[in-house]
Amino acid sequence: MIRFETLTLGYGNRTLIKELSGQINGGALTALVGRNGTGKSTLLRAIAGIGQPYSGKIMLAGQDIQTMSPASLSTTISFVTTDKVRIANLRSRDVVALGRAPYTNWIGRMQALDRKIVDEALASVGMSDYADKTMDQMSDGECQRIMIARALAQQTPIILLDEPTAFLDMPNRYELCSLLSRLAHDEHKCIVFSTHELDIALELCDAVALIAPPQVHILPTDEMIQSGHIERLFSSDIISFNPATRTVKVKGR
Secondary structure (H helix, E strand, O other): OEEEEEEEEEEOOEEEEEEEEEEEOOOEEEEEEOOOOOOHHHHHHHHOOOOOOEEEEEEEOOEEHHHOOHHHHHOOEEEEOOOOOOOOOOEHHHHHHHHHOOOOOOOOOOOHHHHHHHHHHHHHOOOHHHOOOEHHHOOHHHHHHHHHHHHHHOOOOEEEEEOOOOOOOHHHHHHHHHHHHHHHHHOOOEEEEEOOOHHHHHHHOOEEEEEEOOEEEEEEHHHHHHHOHHHHHHOOOOEEEEOOOOEEEEOOO
8 A cells, every 4th residue: 555665764864764675555544653853753644745855666556656746646645743732712523524625515515425435434433413613622531532523534545643542531542543443444545643552553553663763663563662763772781672571661761
C-alpha cells in the first residue's frame, strides 16, 4: 500500500533517513517508533505529500506521490496531526463532515450519502452520542476519536496519525490503539501512527517501522522483536528493552 524506493529525507544539511526501501501493507496497523528528533513526523509528512524535499520515491497504492494531483491525494490519504483540536463553534458531526470535502459538489453541499458516511464514521469510533456536542465540551480522548472519524469519513485507503496518544492517559492510549487496530483489520485500511508507547505498539500492531538513523527497519512485529533492532536502539545505561516481556524499563526503578 505504501512503498519506498531509496527514499532520503532531511532538512538543511542534515540527513534524517537515508535510502529507505520497503513497504507498509494494507489491512494492517503499523507503529512508527524511534527516538525524539529522528524523523518520525518528517516521514509521515512526506508520505502525506506535505513534507520536506527528498530524493527517491514514495508510492501510494501503486502511484508515485510526485505525480498525484491534490484531488487524488485527498482521496488516497488522510492525516491526523498531533495538535489538540478544540473547535467551539462546530458540532462534532460538522467536524467529521469536513472529511467529505473531496467528494462534495462545487459549493460543498452535503448529499444524503455524505450524511450517511458521516454517521457511520461516528459510529465506528463509538462517538454517535456526541454528534451534536462541540469539541470544547469533550475530553482529549473524545476529541481524538472525532478527528479519527473525520479521517474515516474521508474514505481513504491510507490513514496517518502523528502521536495520536500524546495527550491521553494510559487506559485511553490502549483503547485508542485498540480502535486503530480494529479499523485497520475490519475496514482493510493501511494505518500508520507514530508513537513513544513501545509496549502498546508491540502488543497491538501488526508491524513496526523503527527509525535507527539514518536507517528505517520495517518488519512484522514478532520479527522486529527477534531482530535485535529495538534493543540496539533503546538499550543504554538508563533504559533497557526486554524482548521476552516486550517492555522498556528505566534502570533502577
